[in-house]
Amino acid sequence: MEIYLPLFPLNLVVYPHEELNLHIFEERYRQLISECLETGNTFGIPAFINNKLPGFGTEMRVLALHKRYDDGRMDIKTIGTRIFRIATFENPAPGKLYAGGLVEAVESEPEMGDDLDELVGKLTQLYRLLDVKSEIDRTTPLLSFRVAHKIGLSVEDEYKLLTLEHENERQRFLIRHLDRVLPVVSEMERTKDRIKMNGHFKNLDPLKF
Structure with a gap:
């Protein structure tokens, strides 16, 4: 079913359940947010990438x-509620300063995903290499x-993830990304270790020819 949403395009991707702090300064968006505060209505953040609206975004609640x-x-302070696909876009919306349009909700089932163990393992490896403390709650749906x-991820890849309908697809997408990133991060760590050795005496066996 299509609904009409006020739209606030941004050069970022927001996911369901993600909290996002925003500083509102443009007059058109001050109008949009003021109306949401008064009515309790939601608005949409469609991703604006490479000067285009490719079509997907996230419905937000203040x-x-x-x-x-x-x-x-x-x-x-806002929170993402669900993903949508833009059906029509008007800029500005009738009688408003901001844009709006008809959108079709894309529901995300609270799946755990079949590749959860592999994804969590690779995430743990990445954070260990980066020396980043991050709690991974494997019981969280839509991890x-x-x-x-x-x-x-690049903003383009974050957007691609937003468009994938099933958690299995999204987990495999992230695993492929981590498979590319982990060897690079590992090599960086080895390089840092080698750099740390520079300037220190080393006990080396003489080479015999």
């Missing part, structure tokens, strides 16, 4: 208004969305 400035700017911003 959780809190942290600060309203004297000039009308706002600091807000792929929860870790996507933390493994070095």
